[in-house]
Amino acid sequence: MPPVTLTTDRILEATEDVLRRYGPAKATVVDVARALGVSHGTVYRHFASKAALREAVTQRWLDQSHSTLATVAAGPHPAPERLRQWLTELFAAKRRKAGGDPELFATYMALASEASAVVAEHVEDLVGQLSTIVGDGLARGEFSLPERTEPTERTERTEHTEHTEPTEPTDPTTIARAIWDATGRFHDPVYAAEWSQPGIDAAFDAVCGLLLNGLRPQDSPESPGTPPT
Amino acid sequence: MPPVTLTTDRILEATEDVLRRYGPAKATVVDVARALGVSHGTVYRHFASKAALREAVTQRWLDQSHSTLATVAAGPHPAPERLRQWLTELFAAKRRKAGGDPELFATYMALASEASAVVAEHVEDLVGQLSTIVGDGLARGEFSLPERTEPTERTERTEHTEHTEPTEPTDPTTIARAIWDATGRFHDPVYAAEWSQPGIDAAFDAVCGLLLNGLRPQDSPESPGTPPT
Incomplete structure (x- = not known):
């Protein structure tokens, strides 16, 4: 050589x-x-060690699509468009990794299970990118969240509402994490086997649509508030 | 005996x-x-066979909370309340199973992996219950979905939107499936280890809030459409 x-x-x-x-x-x-x-x-x-080498190679593999995603997250486009694009890119990148070289994917899954700190940091980075998009969208009025509905009128709690009153997401990081959690089927490697199944794209679009709708301003011109039929 | x-x-x-x-x-x-x-x-x-016996006991275990959930799904309360309650009950039931008797849970996880048809039928039943809630909500105007934003104005597609234009969810079953997919972290047994971690309830509430928001009618009195700050 x-x-x-x-x-x-x-x-x-x-x-x-x-x-x-x-x-x-x-x-x-x-x-x-x-x-x-x-x-x-x-x-x-x-x-310094075999472990350090394995962590570095795992990190490199995990971060492969980071720069593309970071570019989308920081991009000039409206936040709703960026959010959908980011989720679409992430799903596409994951599918490429899982489908393109299944053996290498399995190898890295084994490595990742040894390197939970590396994986956690990777996820934090990605949630941070989502948080940038959400924060921008809220700041520009492209996203909004409704005021928390006060449960005050309901003095007697019936059996079906006795659980602790939930707190709605109120800050970009919480919302970013919720988006991350809600799209797990399309990025968590435990679901890799489903990513080549028919209907997965429609399933992805349906979840994306619902989440984007959940962030849409109530007075958005894109949603004319037509009464339901 | x-x-x-x-x-x-x-x-x-x-x-x-x-x-x-x-x-x-x-x-x-x-x-x-x-x-x-x-x-x-x-x-x-x-x-008739050992397999039939194992499938029956798996089914019984999977369906343990079905009647409670079915009651919530068919209940008289407003659809948004029912949806949140249903998801909360499902998560609670899963946690009870996973946390109450972890050894039995692991046993049933092994059985379920042998009985994919039984599991698929179980999931279909649950998605059917969600679909009932969503259908009721749409029929009563407690839920709505925006008209699909037409991408017609955009004749030249830029790099960042060149993927196939997604189709928004438009029927109760598609939406029900999207809700199921988006809440996987709170019902898929692969995440059982996370269900006892701090912050999981807040994470659940954040996802629920986002999904409910995504179904909220644009002219809902509960969402005054305050401009984002």
Whole structure:
């Protein structure tokens, strides 16, 4: 193998190859070093431990579509359009990963289950992007949330309402998290097997439509408030 | 053991006991018969096969909260109240099952993974109940959906909108399915470990609030349409 400049990226690529070839249970730092034609000490100069190397490669994989999503989130378009586009891009990216190379996807699922802190940080980043869209939409009047309906008139609580009165979402982060939770079927890898099934796009559109509707200003010109038939 | 009238229910109870004691991998019809003090032939007169017996006990377990939920779905209260109450009851029932007897829950998760047809039918039933609530709400004007925003003005499609124009949900069953999908985090057993975590109730309320908002009539007296600040 001709000598190459040993960058972090180069090590991560080789690690992915090795993981794909040997599986996450068997792949070692020595395998990675051998694939690169260097000593394992050289790899350890870039990554302090096998765990650190695996976390870095997991992070790289998780963050693959981050820049596209971040661009959509920060984009100039109206917030409702950005929100739908962002959710659509996320779903598309997840499907590409799951469907394009199922074996690598399974490998990374195994890695991700070892690296819960990396995954949690990844999710926080994405919820942060959603929060940017929601915050922008609220600030520009493209989104609104109704005033909390006060349960004051109801002095006697009947059996069917005895649970704690819920609090409606009121800030961009809470709403962003609710959107994240409500779209789990379209981004949580536990549902990957469903992403190639017929009807999944219609299901995605239905959930998106309902969520966007939930954020739509009451006086939006797009919703003429036609009386239901 | 004193002789008892051998009802289907009695067999299913004994089967649950046996499954709990031996685990789904080891429990046999002979074990069930022995627990009941009858021959396995007697059990087979009620259930044609071991698979049929396991499916019946799975169904019974899945349907445990069906009657409560069905009562809420058909109840006299306004549809938005019924919808929130139904989702709250479902989440509560799932949590009771998962948290009350985690070992039995795990046993039934294993059984359910063998009985996908039983599970699918169970989900259809529940989505049907949701559909009843949504249909009632639309018929009474307690729920509405905006007219589909026509994308006609936009003749040149830019990069960020080049995906297929989505179709908004327009019928009770599609909406019911969207509500089911959007609340998966609060009823899909894959998330059972999260149901005892702090913040889960707030997360549930946020998703519920967003969905209910998405169904709210534009001219609802409960939503005065205050301009966003």
